[in-house]
Amino acid sequence: MKQITSILLASLCSFASIAQSGPLKEVDPATMGISKERLSRIDNVLQEYVDKKLIAGGVAIVAQDGKIIYHKAIGYNDDDRKVAMKKDVIFRIASQTKAITSVGIMMLYEEGKLMLNDPVWKFVPEFKNQQVLDKFNAKDTTYTTVPAKRAVTIRDLLTHTSGIGYAQIGTPESNAIYYKHGVVGGIGVDKIVLGDKMKILGTLPLMHQPGEKWSYGLNTDLLGYIIEVVSGMSLDEFFRKRIFEPLGMKDTYFYLPKSKHARMASLFSEDSLGHARLMQDTFVLNGKMIRDFPAMEGTYFSGGGGLSSTALDYAIFLQMMLNKGEYNGKRILSPTSVRMMTVSQYDQIPWPANKFGLGFSVYTEKSEATSPLSAGSFDWGGMFSSTYWVDPKKKIVAQLMLNQFPNSHGEIHDKFKILVYQAIN
Numbered sequence: 001m002k003q004i005t006s007i008l009l010a011s012l013c014s015f016a017s018i019a020q021s022g023p024l025k026e027v028d029p030a031t032m033g034i035s036k037e038r039l040s041r042i043d044n045v046l047q048e049y050v051d052k053k054l055i056a057g058g059v060a061i062v063a064q065d066g067k068i069i070y071h072k073a074i075g076y077n078d079d080d081r082k083v084a085m086k087k088d089v090i091f092r093i094a095s096q097t098k099a100i101t102s103v104g105i106m107m108l109y110e111e112g113k114l115m116l117n118d119p120v121w122k123f124v125p126e127f128k129n130q131q132v133l134d135k136f137n138a139k140d141t142t143y144t145t146v147p148a149k150r151a152v153t154i155r156d157l158l159t160h161t162s163g164i165g166y167a168q169i170g171t172p173e174s175n176a177i178y179y180k181h182g183v184v185g186g187i188g189v190d191k192i193v194l195g196d197k198m199k200i201l202g203t204l205p206l207m208h209q210p211g212e213k214w215s216y217g218l219n220t221d222l223l224g225y226i227i228e229v230v231s232g233m234s235l236d237e238f239f240r241k242r243i244f245e246p247l248g249m250k251d252t253y254f255y256l257p258k259s260k261h262a263r264m265a266s267l268f269s270e271d272s273l274g275h276a277r278l279m280q281d282t283f284v285l286n287g288k289m290i291r292d293f294p295a296m297e298g299t300y301f302s303g304g305g306g307l308s309s310t311a312l313d314y315a316i317f318l319q320m321m322l323n324k325g326e327y328n329g330k331r332i333l334s335p336t337s338v339r340m341m342t343v344s345q346y347d348q349i350p351w352p353a354n355k356f357g358l359g360f361s362v363y364t365e366k367s368e369a370t371s372p373l374s375a376g377s378f379d380w381g382g383m384f385s386s387t388y389w390v391d392p393k394k395k396i397v398a399q400l401m402l403n404q405f406p407n408s409h410g411e412i413h414d415k416f417k418i419l420v421y422q423a424i425n
Contacts, residue, residue, distance in 0.1 A: 023248065023328045024312070024319055026068040029423075038423040039070055045415055050075035053275040054409045056268045057085035058402040061311040062420050063319060065395050070420075071311065077266050079278035087311065090251055091265045091401045092294060094187060094305040094382030096314060098220040099321075101303035102158055102359030104227045104238060106337045113230050116158070116358075119151035120222065123229045126202025127152060132163060133173060133205040141176045145205045152210045154226065157219040158358040159346045163206030164217040169383070174207055174217070186221050186302030187383070188289035194235065194301050198225040214349045214356060224303020235301040246330040247316050252309040255298045264308070265403040267291050267384065274408050305383065311401050314388065318397040321378075322390050342378045342392075372421035387413040394424065 029036055042060060049055045057075025061068065073085040108114050114123070121128035130152065131145035148163075156162035165174025168185040178184070181204060183197050198221065207215060224235045231238050236254050244252050256264060269279040279291050290296065294308040316327060321342075325333030344355030344362055353367040360378035368375055379389035385407040388399035400416045 022066065024063055024066065024068050024316060026071055029069040032064060032067065032069060033425055034064075034069055034423060041423065042070060042416065042419045043072065043074070045419060046074040046412075049409065049412055055402055055404060055407070055412065056266070056276040058400060059085065059087055059089060059091070059311040060398075060400045060416065061315050062396065062398040063315060064397075064424060066319060066323075068315075079266070079268075086263075088251070088263060089265045090253075090256060090260060090263045090294070090308050090310055091386060091403050092187075092267065092382070092384045093307050093309050093314065093386055093401075094384050095220075095380060096309070096382045096386060096388060097303060097305050097307040099359050099380060100239060100243060100307065100317065101220050101224050101227070101235075102341065103243065103317075103321075103333060104235075104303075105154065105158065105223050106333055106341060106358070107242060108227065108230050110334060110337055114154060114226070116155040117153050119153055120157065120162075120226070121151060121202075123226045124198060124202055124222070126199045128202075130202070131205045132209055133177075133207055136173045136176075138172065138176070141180055143173075143177065143205065148206060149209050150211070152206070154223070155345070155358075156210050157223050157226075159356055160214050160216055160219050161211050161346055162217070162219055163208045163210050163212065163215065164201065164219050164222065165207040165215065166217045170217060171207065177204055183218070185218070185305065186300055187305045188291065188293035189298075189300050190290070190296075191298075192300050194221065194225050194303075195228065197300075198222050214346055218304060220304035220359070221302050224301060227303070228301075235303055239307075243317075243332060246332065247320060247327050249309070249313045249316055251313045252307060252317075253294070254301050254306045254308075255296055256294045256308060261295045264292065264294055265401075268404040270404065270406060270408060276404055279405070311399060314399060314401075315397055318388060318390050318399070322392060322395065322397055342376070342390075372417055381413070385410065385413075387416075389417070394421075396420065396424070 059073045062070040073087045075085050077083045077085045130148040132148050134144045134146045136143045152162045167178035167183050181200055183201050227238055228235050267279045268276045271277050320327035320332055324335035325338045341358040346356045349356045355362045363373050363375055363377040365375045374391050374393035377391040381387035385402040385404045390397050398420050
């Protein structure tokens with residue numbers, strides 16, 4: 001009898017595993033015991049932001065237990081409110097690219113091709129014998145340096161503790177030094193090549209000693225180049241062959257094929273009153289960014305911010321992470337690697353209730369006092385006002401995709417989190 005019970009339990013577990021690993025599909029929320037009336041509060045709040053012209057439009061998606069319970073487009077995709085937003089619009093996801101690049105590094109780690117404590121110079125020799133910024137003269141951008149106490153490691157890059165700053169959106173020191181040497185943020189740039197810029201980056205000073213503190217920077221762009229060096233493929237090719245095609249992500253690209261240009265989200269800015277308005281062709285932020293860069297025939301594959309995607313495509317990627325590395329029968333990572341990525345690796349970050357994993361902000365029990373997300377949840381977002389999160393405890397994948405920079409109404413993302421959790425039992 002015990003043997004029969006064990007067989008039945010094993011069969012049920014196997015069936016549950018198969019059911020969970022299937023593709024994301026929309027279901028009637030009522031079949032999940034979720035109130036449609038309470039879910040409609042998401043519609044109401046997002047529509048209010050559109051009506052007040054605080055945002056032009058966006059797409060929101062929520063999945064629980066591997067089933068999509070909410071997936072709606074709201075507002076408009078043009079400046080005169082004649083073109084309605086659609087669910088399959090392709091958004092610039094900016095720093096949401098970082099999660100995919102981090103997964104790519106962990107895939108190579110699992111194949112024994114690199115170790116997290118390997119020095120970066122092992123793959124990019126220009127990072128050997130690095131210097132750290134000591135004194136900086138803002139008048140002429142000259143500086144002095146001191147030797148780094150140790151080499152920057154891949155783990156430092158994944159946790160943003162390397163001392164590498166950001167170009168264009170970083171500190172005054174990093175902005176000036178990187179601009180002077182032609183190192184850029186990697187979004188909306190012309191015919192340049194990732195490897196060329198990362199080699200130059202290796203010759204420039206770190207902004208602080210490795211491991212000394214958390215500072216957001218070009219770490220993930222460098223990880224993208226390391227993927228290229230180790231795999232022998234361009235980052236574009238690696239993502240497509242190793243991640244996008246296996247997962248069935250059909251609308252995620254660095255540069256869109258011409259057949260999909262018409263589906264690209266319009267990029268909005270805002271006026272002096274905080275009202276959304278169509279961004280001009282370019283804007284200057286210590287350099288130039290081409291607004292419609294996803295429609296270019298570009299050559300720069302920024303692992304830190306270059307991808308564009310749909311809400312559904314990126315939800316597939318997030319569901320893979322929630323499923324501990326597997327989606328629809330395709331395994332991308334082992335559960336062990338997913339665990340490593342989503343536990344605290346560094347605890348001194350700007351959000352004191354949270355910690356930082358290998359590419360994600362990680363929520364703690366302390367976070368639960370101020371956020372509806374459960375401890376163990378992980379999240380991030382993008383420069384153009386898109387955010388996502390995964391809650392393993394509640395089995396939730398969710399994101400709100402906008403394309404607006406700047407957006408002084410960022411609280412919409414916090415409200416979206418509240419609206420999702422108040423609807424779920």
